[in-house]
Amino acid sequence: MNEFLDSSRPLIFLTVQSVKNGVVRAVTNIRRLIGLIFFIGYYLFVFIRPFDRSPSPSIPVPGQGPLKLPPPSVLEPWIFLIFAGLSLLLSISLPAYKSTFRPADVDVLFATPVSPRIVMLWRLARDYALTLLFPLFFVIIGWRGSTAGIQALFANFPQYGNYVLRALSGSWLLLALAWTCMGYAVSLFINRSDQESNRNRLWIYVFAYAPPALALATFVIQLRLNFSLATATATLVSPWLKTLFLPATAATEIVMAPLTGNLLLAVGGGTALILLITASMRIAFGQAGWMYDQAAARGFDAVEIRNLARRGDRTGIAAMRAKSGQIRSRGLSARIARQTITGPAATLWREAILQVRSGIGSNVFFALTMTVTVGGIVWASRGSARTGPIIGYIFLGSQVFSMLLMGLSLTQQGFVETLRRVDVLKPLPFTPTKTVFYEIVGKSVLNPVISGFFSLALIPIAPRLTPEILANFLFLPTVSILVSSATFLVTILFPDIDDPTQRGFRSLMSMLAIVITVAPGLLLAAGIIALHASVFIAAIIGGLVNLGIAIGVAAIAGGLYAHYNPSE
Amino acid sequence: MLEVRGLTKEYKKFTAVNQLSFQIQPGEIVALLGPNGAGKTTALRCIAGILRPTSGEAIINGFDVVQDQARAKMGLAFVPEVPSLYELLTVEEHMKFIAMCFKTMPTFERLKEELLERYNLQDKRNALVATLSKGMRQKLSVACALVHDANVLLFDEPLIGIDPEGARELKDEIRRARDGGCSVLVSTHLLDTAEKMCDRVIIMRRGKMIVQGTVDQLRSLEGMEGKSLEDIFLSLTHEDKESPSGQ
Numbered sequence: 085m086n087e088f089l090d091s092s093r094p095l096i097f098l099t100v101q102s103v104k105n106g107v108v109r110a111v112t113n114i115r116r117l118i119g120l121i122f123f124i125g126y127y128l129f130v131f132i133r134p135f136d137r138s139p140s141p142s143i144p145v146p147g148q149g150p151l152k153l154p155p156p157s158v159l160e161p162w163i164f165l166i167f168a169g170l171s172l173l174l175s176i177s178l179p180a181y182k183s184t185f186r187p188a189d190v191d192v193l194f195a196t197p198v199s200p201r202i203v204m205l206w207r208l209a210r211d212y213a214l215t216l217l218f219p220l221f222f223v224i225i226g227w228r229g230s231t232a233g234i235q236a237l238f239a240n241f242p243q244y245g246n247y248v249l250r251a252l253s254g255s256w257l258l259l260a261l262a263w264t265c266m267g268y269a270v271s272l273f274i275n276r277s278d279q280e281s282n283r284n285r286l287w288i289y290v291f292a293y294a295p296p297a298l299a300l301a302t303f304v305i306q307l308r309l310n311f312s313l314a315t316a317t318a319t320l321v322s323p324w325l326k327t328l329f330l331p332a333t334a335a336t337e338i339v340m341a342p343l344t345g346n347l348l349l350a351v352g353g354g355t356a357l358i359l360l361i362t363a364s365m366r367i368a369f370g371q372a373g374w375m376y377d378q379a380a381a382r383g384f385d386a387v388e389i390r391n392l393a394r395r396g397d398r399t400g401i402a403a404m405r406a407k408s409g410q411i412r413s414r415g416l417s418a419r420i421a422r423q424t425i426t427g428p429a430a431t432l433w434r435e436a437i438l439q440v441r442s443g444i445g446s447n448v449f450f451a452l453t454m455t456v457t458v459g460g461i462v463w464a465s466r467g468s469a470r471t472g473p474i475i476g477y478i479f480l481g482s483q484v485f486s487m488l489l490m491g492l493s494l495t496q497q498g499f500v501e502t503l504r505r506v507d508v509l510k511p512l513p514f515t516p517t518k519t520v521f522y523e524i525v526g527k528s529v530l531n532p533v534i535s536g537f538f539s540l541a542l543i544p545i546a547p548r549l550t551p552e553i554l555a556n557f558l559f560l561p562t563v564s565i566l567v568s569s570a571t572f573l574v575t576i577l578f579p580d581i582d583d584p585t586q587r588g589f590r591s592l593m594s595m596l597a598i599v600i601t602v603a604p605g606l607l608l609a610a611g612i613i614a615l616h617a618s619v620f621i622a623a624i625i626g627g628l629v630n631l632g633i634a635i636g637v638a639a640i641a642g643g644l645y646a647h648y649n650p651s652e
Numbered sequence: 653m654l655e656v657r658g659l660t661k662e663y664k665k666f667t668a669v670n671q672l673s674f675q676i677q678p679g680e681i682v683a684l685l686g687p688n689g690a691g692k693t694t695a696l697r698c699i700a701g702i703l704r705p706t707s708g709e710a711i712i713n714g715f716d717v718v719q720d721q722a723r724a725k726m727g728l729a730f731v732p733e734v735p736s737l738y739e740l741l742t743v744e745e746h747m748k749f750i751a752m753c754f755k756t757m758p759t760f761e762r763l764k765e766e767l768l769e770r771y772n773l774q775d776k777r778n779a780l781v782a783t784l785s786k787g788m789r790q791k792l793s794v795a796c797a798l799v800h801d802a803n804v805l806l807f808d809e810p811l812i813g814i815d816p817e818g819a820r821e822l823k824d825e826i827r828r829a830r831d832g833g834c835s836v837l838v839s840t841h842l843l844d845t846a847e848k849m850c851d852r853v854i855i856m857r858r859g860k861m862i863v864q865g866t867v868d869q870l871r872s873l874e875g876m877e878g879k880s881l882e883d884i885f886l887s888l889t890h891e892d893k894e895s896p897s898g899q
Contacts, residue, residue: 094752101749102740105780109740187736192746192796194702196753197725277663278706373718377704380697381663 091202156343161320167332174263181275185379200372215260248342255335258357265364272371295328307464402442417441428514428522435526447490454486455538462546490531491567499575517642528564559623562630569637570597576644605629654804654835658708668694670859676835683846684839686856692839700730729802733809735793739782754800767795786813807838847881857889
């Protein structure tokens with residue numbers, strides 16, 4: 085114990101001094117002070133605002149009439165669902181390299197005799213604290229609703245409610261620790277520099293992601309057979325699902341014990357989680373020597389990529405990935421590169437190559453996820469008469485939503501890059517308006533193509549969505565162009581690409597500009613659909629409005645770009 | 653004393669260091685030379701216990717840096733090429749952090765003043781590392797390496813970014829360490845400095861040691877008679893040439 089405290093002292097000193105000096109530094113520099121005030125203000129707004137209101141009369145509170153507590157058989161599946169959902173979210177980062185080390189750790193700390201196990205213990209404690217906060221964020225955001233809801237839920241059984249809440253907290257403490265430890269055990273196992281790592285990674289992917297995929301597939305199949313809440317509830321308590329999500333099941337048993345009176349199951353659940361924590365910790369600490377190796381081999385790249393991402397340097401990130409062999413000049417990008425396009429349209433050629441090499445992956449994944457989700461809902465609900473036109477609205481809404489998010493992710497950093505490369509672009513023999521026009525079009529083509537490609541795959545499983553899918557081919561490209569124009573305008577209005585305060589402000593303004601510019605066309609199209617007119621008419625009229633606004637916005641942006649001087 | 657036996661470091665299918673073996677006796681300075689990408693930094697990081705060797709071992713004062721990490725590192729000081737330091741610590745705090753890690757607090761106060769003066773860091777003692785110039789950071793990194801009583805010193809390109817006065821001071825420091833009985837390994841591209849300062853050189857290419865010995869011993873190799881270390885280095889590391897057998 086003395087050895088542990090002795091070895092921990094430098095790490096405590098490092099943390100305390102860094103925080104102290106960081107705060108002093110922030111308050112003695114006006115620019116950093118503004119950033120700090122903005123940061124604190126934001127969190128005060130988020131955390132304090134929910135407390136600053138009287139309870140909503142629509143939510144029952146204790147003493148205001150009887151409320152029937154759902155029986156354990158109804159409560160259990162939903163508690164399980166919460167834990168399974170949290171487990172699923174935490175499992176996403178399971179195989180990821182824990183990039184929490186700084187280059188200074190590698191150069192300074194790792195060369196000292198402080199034991200890697202002690203360093204790991206501190207890292208683990210820090211990650212555990214962050215994991216614990218994870219659901220708290222949602223609870224605090226929805227504090228008013230959640231407290232009233234929880235009070236109401238146990239209004240008639242305050243003695244049970246108290247125990248259930250304690251059990252809920254206790255089981256989350258154990259579940260979060262289990263996932264944190266598993267994260268370290270798995271990450272250190274599969275991110276080593278040796279050759280066995282690749283094979284290990286494959287197995288871990290199978291073990292980590294096959295159960296949730298299997299569970300989701302079975303859930304959808306069960307709902308398709310009988311689309312009802314009862315089926316969903318029954319599926320959630322089925323033994324196979326409980327087995328697939330063992331940590332979530334163990335946590336649920338702890339919570340349910342005060343209501344079911346079955347303490348044996350709670351002890352069993354707690355024991356299972358403690359065993360899982362112990363085993364994971366053992367495996368993680370057994371690999372502590374690899375922690376330094378991984379951080380030294382990958383840490384610098386991870387930090388550099390994070391810095392580049394903060395600066396919005398997409399090309400820099402792509403260059404880093406290319407350096408490590410993740411991007412190669414072959415495949416689709418090489419085929420595009422072999423084409424020859426002259427004049428300002430060459431901008432489209434360059435943009436296609438760069439997007440295929442750097443930014444296409446996440447957007448393809450996002451579009452695929454949205455399509456699979458909507459497809460799953462459509463497929464599962466086919467037998468239900470209640471879901472009729474709602475499915476069409478869900479599809480249209482999801483497609484426009486994807487286009488906004490995908491467009492924002494592509495253009496926000498992409499146009500910063502356009503400004504960064506102004507020395508290359510401006511000497512080209514085109515007018516600034518033409519340059520801006522092609523830059524905007526170049527960043528608007530790919531997303532509707534990706535989205536349209538995946539939505540076509542829905543036609544065989546949901547033929548009744550065919551009109552909406554085809555109408556989207558008219559509407560989505562105009563949304564994409566509008567998103568690009570609006571983002572470019574905001575980027576040229578706030579062009580200080582290296583100023584961190586302007587970066588955050590620019591993101592907010594981009595979102596605001598997109599909402600303002602997309603709203604007229606979108607609302608018009610929604611209104612036309614609400615009047616039971618054809619979706620094609622809605623798409624054409626809404627699309628024309630979008631194009632009109634986009635041309636106006638692009639013209640303003642072109643004028644500003646003509647006078648843009650990076651050194652001002 | 654530093655002893656490296658069959659040290660190998662692989663990254664997937666790429667071998668960065670391949671079967672590296674050498675010894676550095678107390679009171680000896682050895683230069684580690686090689687073109688870019690030869691594996692010098694990787695080798696130093698393996699010896700410093702930062703990277704885990706795929707095979708082989710690095711023994712510091714009789715302790716294996718993997719098996720007996722804490723005891724091995726107690727006698728070791730490592731100065732990286734471009735030192736990444738804790739930006740939000742002051743110069744003095746940085747040195748104190750190192751002293752705490754090595755548990756040398758009883759001698760720290762005396763040594764700290766000495767090192768701050770020697771490396772012209774007195775005026776910067778309360779400055780955050782984030783505000784230091786590149787040269788100042790390099791000096792701080794060296795000062796931190798000397799805060800504890802190490803007898804195996806590893807320097808990765810120590811003279812890059814330091815002004816001439818600082819470079820002279822550092823070279824004197826390295827010689828002082830040698831005279832005090834330390835084993836010093838210096839990775840460098842500055843061949844003149846290596847020739848003047850080091851007792852022995854090791855030349856690496858593509859992860860392998862191609863030759864080691866004193867400069868005079870290298871001159872005795874076939875075709876190297878009367879050549880400078882620079883000429884010998886360029887002859888041995890030129891990609892078209894086959895490497896001669898090392899001594």
